[in-house]
Structures are given as structure tokens and as C-alpha cells.
Amino acid sequence: MRKMLVLMLAIMMVGACAMAEVTLDGAKQIALDRAGVTAEQAVFTKAYLDNDDGHQEYEIEFYVDQTEYEMDIDAETGEVRDYETEAQSLITTDGQISEEQAKQIALAKIGLKEEDVTLKKVKLDVDDGRTVYEVEFVSAGMEYEFDIDAKTGEIVKYEEEKDD
Numbered sequence: 636m637r638k639m640l641v642l643m644l645a646i647m648m649v650g651a652c653a654m655a656e657v658t659l660d661g662a663k664q665i666a667l668d669r670a671g672v673t674a675e676q677a678v679f680t681k682a683y684l685d686n687d688d689g690h691q692e693y694e695i696e697f698y699v700d701q702t703e704y705e706m707d708i709d710a711e712t713g714e715v716r717d718y719e720t721e722a723q724s725l726i727t728t729d730g731q732i733s734e735e736q737a738k739q740i741a742l743a744k745i746g747l748k749e750e751d752v753t754l755k756k757v758k759l760d761v762d763d764g765r766t767v768y769e770v771e772f773v774s775a776g777m778e779y780e781f782d783i784d785a786k787t788g789e790i791v792k793y794e795e796e797k798d799d
Contacts, residue, residue, distance in 0.1 A: 662713070692716060705717075765784060776797060
């Protein structure tokens with residue numbers, strides 16, 4: 636009986652180790668390794684745990700020089716589930732609103748304060764020739780996405796949906 640109990644505990648411990656969850660820092664390192672770059676070279680713009688069709692994964696995005704890397708990493712196994720790179724042109728910020736101003740415009744649109752949301756992304760990008768801030772955050776089970784014109788502060792895209 637005692638041997639059986641010890642054996643069952645050992646099996647449970649091995650199973651628990653096999654199901655160990657990858658940490659956010661671990662997911663970032665997996666992404667860096669996959670891209671073949673170091674942490675010193677990378678500038679992370681997005682790194683968070685998300686639920687994709689009932690499966691936990693980390694969404695990781697970073698830049699090295701003028702290349703953007705985006706990866707989805709399985710939170711349980713560390714497997715890279717999606718991997719994309721894209722060459723980006725340098726974007727200047729002369730005469731544009733700041734990231735902070737873009738966040739405040741988005742928050743004002745839905746009547747929330749910064750402490751009421753979890754910020755997922757604020758990124759300067761060029762979309763159809765227009766420089767915009769892509770702003771994403773979640774709050775109270777809702778996900779909000781904005782494109783805000785970087786020169787005028789105008790909201791050019793606004794979407795909200797239930798965060799699964």
C-alpha cells in the first residue's frame with residue numbers, strides 16, 4: 636500500500652512538471668531565440684498572455700532595427716504557434732501627437748481612466764499611407780481597438796468586442 640502511494644505521488648509530480656506553464660519572460664526568450672536575436676537588440680512592443688479559442692498563448696511583438704517580429708507562443712508547452720516578420724520603414728514623430736495623447740484620446744472615447752484598463756498595445760504604424768497609433772486595451776471583459784491619426788488625433792477606426 637505504501638509503495639503504491641509513493642508511486643502515485645511520483646507520477647503526479649512528473650505530470651505536474653510536464654504541465655508547467657511558461658512564464659512571460661520565458662515566452663520572450665523563446666521568441667528571441669526563434670528570431671536569432673538578443674534581448675539587447677530587441678524593443679518589445681507587445682507581450683501578454685491571451686486566450687485563443689480556449690487555449691492560453693503569449694502574444695509577443697518586438698522590433699530589431701527595421702524588422703517587426705510577431706509570435707504566438709503556447710503558454711503550456713512553449714511551442715511557437717505563429718511566427719511572422721515584416722520589414723518596417725522608419726517612422727518619424729515630428730509634428731505628431733504622442734503615445735500618451737493617443738491613449739488619452741482612446742480612453743476619453745469610451746469614458747474610462749487608465750487605471751480601469753489593461754493596456755495591450757500602443758504602436759505607431761503606417762496604414763494606407765496614413766501614420767496612426769494603434770491602441771488596444773481590455774477592461775471588464777471587453778476589448779477595445781483604435782487607430783488614431785498621429786497628426787490630427789482623429790479616431791479613424793474604433794472597434795470593441797467581448798474579450799474571450
